[in-house]
Amino acid sequence: MKLWIKLTCIVLSSTLAALCVCLFIFTAWQSEQIISGSEAQTMDSLELFCSNFKSLSAAAGVSDSQAANRSAAQYYFAEYDRLMGGGDYYSLAQDGQYLYNACPYDPKSLLTLPPEVELSYETEAEYFEQLQQSRQSCRTVFGTFELDGYRIVAAKRVRVLEQDYAVYITADVTAAHRQVREIKIMSAVMLIISVLTALLITIPLVRRTLKPMESLRRTAESIAGGEYSLRAQVQSGDEVAELARSFNHMADAVEARIEALTEESERRRLLLGALAHELKTPVTAVIGFADSLIKMPLSEEQKRHCAGQILSAGQRTERMAQKLMLLLSIDGGAAPEKKPFVLEPFAEELRRQYGSRVQITAAGEMTGDRDLLLSLTQNLINNALNASDAGGGVIVTLSETEIKVADSGRGIAQEHINRLTEPFYRVDKARSRRHGGAGLGLALCRAIAEAHGGRLIIQSTPGCGTTVTAALPQNLQLDCNLLTSR
Amino acid sequence: MSRILVVEDDFAISDLITMNLQVCGYECDAAFDGLQALAAAEHTAYDLALLDVMLPEMDGFELIWHMRKRSIPVIFISAKSDVADRIRGLRLGAEDYIVKPFDILEVLVRIEKVISRAHPARRVYTVHGVTIDEENRTVSADGAPVELKPMEFSLMLTLVRHPGVVFTREQLLSSVWGDSFFGETRTVDVHIAALRKKLGWTNVIQTVFRIGYRFCREEIRG
Secondary structure (H helix, E strand, O other): OOHHHHHHHHHHHHHHHHHHHHHHHHHHHHHHHHHHHHHHHHHHHHHHHHHHHHHHHHHHOOOOOHHHHHHHHHHHHHHHHHHHOOOOEEEEEEOOEEEEEOOOOOHHHHHOOOOOOOOOOOOHHHHHHHHHHHHOOOOOEEEEEEOOOEEEEEEEEEEEOOEEEEEEEEEEOHHHHHHHHHHHHHHHHHHHHHHHHHHHHHHHHHHHHHHHHHHHHHHHHHHHOOOOOOOOOOOOOOHHHHHHHHHHHHHHHHHHHHHHHHHHHHHHHHHHHHHHHHHHHHHHHHHHHHHHHHHOOOOHHHHHHHHHHHHHHHHHHHHHHHHHHHHHHHHOOOOOOOEEEEHHHHHHHHHHHHHHHEEEEEOOEEEEOHHHHHHHHHHHHHHHHHHOOOOOOEEEEEOOOEEEEEEOOOOOOHHHHOOOOOOOOOOOHHHHHHOOOOOOHHHHHHHHHHHOOOEEEEEEEOOOEEEEEEEOOOOHHHHHHHHHHO | OOEEEEEOOOHHHHHHHHHHHHHOOOEEEEEOOHHHHHHHHHHOOOOEEEEOOOOOOOOHHHHHHHHHHOOOOEEEEEOOOOHHHHHHHHHOOOOEEEEOOOOHHHHHHHHHHHHHHHOOOOOEEEEOOEEEEOOOOEEEEOOEEEOOOHHHHHHHHHHHHOOOOEEEHHHHHHHHHOOOOOOOHHHHHHHHHHHHHHHOOOOOEEEEOOOEEEEOOOOOEO
16 A cells, blocks of 8 residues: 555544544533433423412412312413413323323323333322332433424422322423434534545645655666666655655765766776777788788798788787786786885896986885886886987986986877877877887886876977876885885 | 789788788889878879778878879778778778778789779780680680680689689689679589680699689789
């Protein structure tokens, strides 16, 4: 079940329960009020009637004859009843006999409960005593009956002209009961209206409250669908907003990670593309020359030439593979083994290799991977020599914090400098290949410099020469690394 | 003999192409970038230019315009194998577009076709005692005319034009019957047998074990 339906159900059922209790109490209380009001009114009417009947009869004066007295009472009762009129019926009885009864019912037997029981009495005093006993009502004897409408029948003992009489009132309380029924119906209608109103208010409110959830869900789905830059909107300060905030944190992390991965894979893809392209050239040469050896009528000299070309293409591929593997191993985060070494023997090694065209000055000692740094320096010197025409010198300066290689060759145009360290990037494709370059030298140099916490700085003026500096900070942090690694 | 300009920035590939062209008797000049190629075309009337597409200074697609201005037919030899590049190259007016790594014989045959299309010179020559009239497509052995079927004649021409070169059956099939012909390589064997018999070339057309056939070298008299 959807959350909004659940919430609506919860709110509605609690509202309904509270409302039911309230309405029940209200209805019960109101009914009680009305019923007891009508009863009290009936009693009052009976009381008034009796007292007036009494005083009217008193005017006649007491006669010696009991029959005369009874007739007088009967006469005055009838007179007074006619005078009163109205919807209530009054009856007069004595010793179980009606003296006057204008009412279509039999109030005497109605009051007798249960009606089957015959009360045995001689006088009115006994009758009332027995009635009160059976009805357990202390003051006045009465009951409510459903006849053609609701009727209250009440009886009262009256002593008129020295004789006891029973006076009955049969009052119409249908109106009061109808009122009670109306109140009950009204309550039920109110209950239904309240529920409907609550529904109308609760559903949109709950849905509005849960709307951020829905938008959060949509955002999550969009992000899952690849739109990593999307974020959930945080509007209020409630739990949903907190969830959205956490969600956004997660999305940030995911996006950053994915960006990094995409960048990395893009870099790898470019590298692979460049590699495939670079491989195609020597492979074309190998296939072509081998094919020629098989199929073409070549002279001995030409055959040797072919073999030589195949060899050099193979060597070129091998060199490239080696450099690439080195580059990948450095790029892959394998930390170089850093050890201090004295620079002078290092320089001597290079002097032996390159001879007089390269002037090397060195002082102090350097901390780092000696083999990698040697490879870096060799690569830079090779580049410098290739850039200089025959006779141009190369000046190498080795110090504690940098390896600097300067030439006075062709120089490099500004627009190439930023891309120089990309693998396989070449300013002059033909020239570089002719020198046997794999297009990886500077990429390797940068990787080595960065692995040592430094960077490669290339300064160049076209026509005047190029200076490449590998700045290698020999700072405290590096020394700390050294200590921990030991 | 035809003169061909090879424009290729890679030394090894350039060397490969020139060497093979020279073996086949073409005169070759090599240029290593666009400007060199332009300068070379300025001075010499070439019969054909083989252009790489990616060249320093000026790329092949630009260079072809200058070549066409001097009515030098162009074949592209490029590592760019995209259909879009090939279509562009051919649209620009190249006679052919060969993708690296290429088969050297394929290159030779394609060059052959372009040159013969551009220079339909009347050629009659005798080789191994057989006189061939390329224009009339007639053959006579020791003065007596020999009846060759059209495919036999084409096959003979392909072999005769590249003396010493070893052709595979597949290459002969595609160069004589065309790329669209999906015949069996046995068809080639049948035609070779017919040629050997009709022209008395039993030893002239040699079978190279596991590879194909070769036409024995002899001085061609024009």
